Amino acid sequence: MFVSVTGTTAPGIDPTRIRADFPIFGRQVHGQELAYLDSASTSQKPQAMLDAMTGFYSTSNANVHRGVYTLGIESTDAFEAARDAVAQLINAPSRREVIFTRNTTEAINLVAKTVGAERCGPGDVIVSTVLEHHANLVPWQVLAQQTGATLRFLDVDDQGNLQLDELDEIAASGNVRIVAVTHQSNTLGVRPPVEALVRWARTQGALVVLDAAQTVPNRPVDVQALDVDFLAFSGHKTLAPTGIGVLWGREEILAATQPFLTGGEMIRSVALDRTSWNTLPWKFEAGTPAYAEAVGLHAAIDYLQAVGLDAIDAHEHAITEYALGRLGEVPGLGIVGPPDAASRGGVVSFVLDDVHPHDIAEILDRHAVCVRAGHHCTQPLMQRLGHSATVRASFYLYTTTDEVDRLAAGLHDVRKVMGV
Ligand SMILES: Cc1ncc(COP(=O)(O)O)c(C=O)c1O
Numbered sequence: 001m002f003v004s005v006t007g008t009t010a011p012g013i014d015p016t017r018i019r020a021d022f023p024i025f026g027r028q029v030h031g032q033e034l035a036y037l038d039s040a041s042t043s044q045k046p047q048a049m050l051d052a053m054t055g056f057y058s059t060s061n062a063n064v065h066r067g068v069y070t071l072g073i074e075s076t077d078a079f080e081a082a083r084d085a086v087a088q089l090i091n092a093p094s095r096r097e098v099i100f101t102r103n104t105t106e107a108i109n110l111v112a113k114t115v116g117a118e119r120c121g122p123g124d125v126i127v128s129t130v131l132e133h134h135a136n137l138v139p140w141q142v143l144a145q146q147t148g149a150t151l152r153f154l155d156v157d158d159q160g161n162l163q164l165d166e167l168d169e170i171a172a173s174g175n176v177r178i179v180a181v182t183h184q185s186n187t188l189g190v191r192p193p194v195e196a197l198v199r200w201a202r203t204q205g206a207l208v209v210l211d212a213a214q215t216v217p218n219r220p221v222d223v224q225a226l227d228v229d230f231l232a233f234s235g236h237k238t239l240a241p242t243g244i245g246v247l248w249g250r251e252e253i254l255a256a257t258q259p260f261l262t263g264g265e266m267i268r269s270v271a272l273d274r275t276s277w278n279t280l281p282w283k284f285e286a287g288t289p290a291y292a293e294a295v296g297l298h299a300a301i302d303y304l305q306a307v308g309l310d311a312i313d314a315h316e317h318a319i320t321e322y323a324l325g326r327l328g329e330v331p332g333l334g335i336v337g338p339p340d341a342a343s344r345g346g347v348v349s350f351v352l353d354d355v356h357p358h359d360i361a362e363i364l365d366r367h368a369v370c371v372r373a374g375h376h377c378t379q380p381l382m383q384r385l386g387h388s389a390t391v392r393a394s395f396y397l398y399t400t401t402d403e404v405d406r407l408a409a410g411l412h413d414v415r416k417v418m419g420v
Helices: 015-019 047-059 070-089 104-119 138-147 167-172 194-204 251-255 291-307 309-327 357-366 379-385 401-418
Strands: 098-101 124-129 150-154 175-182 207-211 230-234 245-249 267-270 275-277 333-336 347-352 372-374 390-394
Touching (some): 047 070, 047 291, 104 175, 104 207, 167 194, 194 207, 309 333, 309 401, 357 390
Parallel strands (some): 124 150, 124 175, 175 207
Antiparallel strands (some): 230 245, 267 275, 333 347, 347 390
16 A cells, blocks of 8 residues: 555665664564664664674784784774774764764763863853754753853754744854754754854854764765764664764864873873873773774674665655654644654654653554654753653664554554553
8 A cells, every 4th residue: 555665765775675684673572573663762783793893803802002913903903994984984084083982972072071161161152952962962051051151052943943043143142162953853853954053153163063973874974065073973873883983073173172081092101290192083082992893883884885875864764754644644643843754864753642652652562663752862852842752763774664554553552552
């Protein structure tokens, strides 16, 4: 009855074939195949990535940037090759601008606690939006409290579309130093007008920090075309392991900034009374880095690029359109966020009558349908939209129309079980 997504997207995306590369889809939950609709939270992992990490640990493991023996050289080469892969993925002008962190949260904290702390004070303004994940909100709140700068939030309309009408007033209120914005809302899937914000930030002499946790995994992202100053993403949402993330930053800014964490790896020389810093990017990578995880990230990037990020974006768009149609058939279901699939990513939030989202998620789990329920680490956005929680289904390159059908069927069951 429903058009196959395979037939409507760019060649190369066949989610059924792609699923065969992901061992987790071989397992059952409650005697049923998995319908994994929580990739905005974390992605599943392809065998090629798991093999790369196991192979590395089995044959080449040694700490990086230390050993002059063969294993240490191989390990260092593999770690630094991962950096090159990231630089190429996001079109960074230089590998020196790619800093490995634990995740997006740590990357944004790094910027706030170094560049932010050095550049902000009383009379200065930090601008963010009510769309943000707490990871791109709390660090700026703390920075404002610690420096005396003012934190202003751009509002959204009732569907979560970012409003830019306050920019002139904000510009008149002080020196705008930092603009921190998400590339795509993890809760609603909306993609704010980043280009317009960057243009405005440039007129203010402000730095732009882009939270790309929800876009690097599924569409081509080019830091030079975006013209931002910093960009952060997490490996675990990008088919890679947990424990590795990326901060990209402009070299001239990073070079002029004091380190974040201090200790081993990030030094050039240490005496008892003074220390000089390593060059970029290692100046910002204190301690033993997550080098095996970097190998995993490299394999994940290779996998994504072999499939094609344009094709993944197109597939997510088609699946989102399909999901909005299927969810629209469920009586009492309200989409939270834009009702259409235009200019949004593969994330759909919804509520169902007055059934609590946690009850919905629990009943869906009986059908082996995995969705997230709650505030999605965006409490201010929830308050703005008048919800304490939503159910969120999110899609990726391995999502099939069959999974979406099972979500819709599960929601009909929720209505029956809850008597609505
Ligand atoms: C938009 C966005 N920013 C930041 C984060 C935080 O990512 P992490 O927990 O990997 O640091 C997330 C995670 O869901 C996210 O979706």
